[in-house]
Amino acid sequence: MLILHRKKGQSLVIDDKVTLTIVEVGSDGVKLAIDAPRDISILRSELKEAAVENQEAAKAVSKDMLDKFLQKPES
Amino acid sequence: MNINARYFGMITYEEEDVVTIPDGLFGFEHFTRFLPLPFEKDTDSMISFQSLEDEDLAFILMNPFRLFPDYAPALSPADLKQLGDPNEEDISYYVISVIRENVADSTLNLKAPLAINAPKRQGKQVILEHNYPFRQPLADTTKMKEG
Numbered sequence: 001m002l003i004l005h006r007k008k009g010q011s012l013v014i015d016d017k018v019t020l021t022i023v024e025v026g027s028d029g030v031k032l033a034i035d036a037p038r039d040i041s042i043l044r045s046e047l048k049e050a051a052v053e054n055q056e057a058a059k060a061v062s063k064d065m066l067d068k069f070l071q072k073p074e075s
Numbered sequence: 076m077n078i079n080a081r082y083f084g085m086i087t088y089e090e091e092d093v094v095t096i097p098d099g100l101f102g103f104e105h106f107t108r109f110l111p112l113p114f115e116k117d118t119d120s121m122i123s124f125q126s127l128e129d130e131d132l133a134f135i136l137m138n139p140f141r142l143f144p145d146y147a148p149a150l151s152p153a154d155l156k157q158l159g160d161p162n163e164e165d166i167s168y169y170v171i172s173v174i175r176e177n178v179a180d181s182t183l184n185l186k187a188p189l190a191i192n193a194p195k196r197q198g199k200q201v202i203l204e205h206n207y208p209f210r211q212p213l214a215d216t217t218k219m220k221e222g
Contacts, residue, residue: 046187047101049209050186050202050209051102053184055102057171059173060081061174066082066114068178070114070121
């Protein structure tokens with residue numbers, strides 16, 4: 001992993017295609033501006049993680065597993 | 076109306092039973108109409124959240140407060156606005172669970188619960204600012220209950 005130090009107003013360029021600029025630095029977070037071609041997907045990592053979790057949760061559960069599960073919290 | 080529900084087979088429901096999630100769930104943005112079906116009578120501790128647009132799609136929701144009494148989800152002003160600015164007491168929270176063969180390995184998504192404006196029957200999956208885990212093992216809750 002590459003770790004860089006950047007200040008407000010400074011940028012970095014990824015693969016000549018994506019420019020990431022630090023717009024604002026606060027005590028609670030940083031504001032970024034991203035300049036990238038339309039076909040590049042940019043997602044907050046939490047959204048990605050939430051989607052992955054939902055995919056996992058959407059898998060069908062067998063009746064056996066459900067029965068076991070329903071017994072447990074009531075025991 | 077009828078639907079062949081994933082965990083309940085053929086059932087009848089009324090339009091007023093439907094919960095709408097206008098934005099869908101993350102990764103499932105096209106599914107916006109759901110039918111909440113409790114697995115046990117008279118309790119919302121575990122619910123099948125049955126899609127009305129895909130009979131094979133059903134999430135398993137749990138009431139987090141029974142398992143985690145300290146769970147305190149707080150919605151952002153933007154989330155509240157999207158829910159129609161409900162009163163705090165009108166919001167119900169459910170967490171989506173991943174059920175595993177070994178019950179203790181099952182997990183609950185405390186970071187991204189479903190917040191539902193109960194009177195409007197309209198909900199949204201939110202991502203909380205609080206540092207809750209996406210995969211809270213259920214094993215920890217049973218331990219908590221015993222201790």
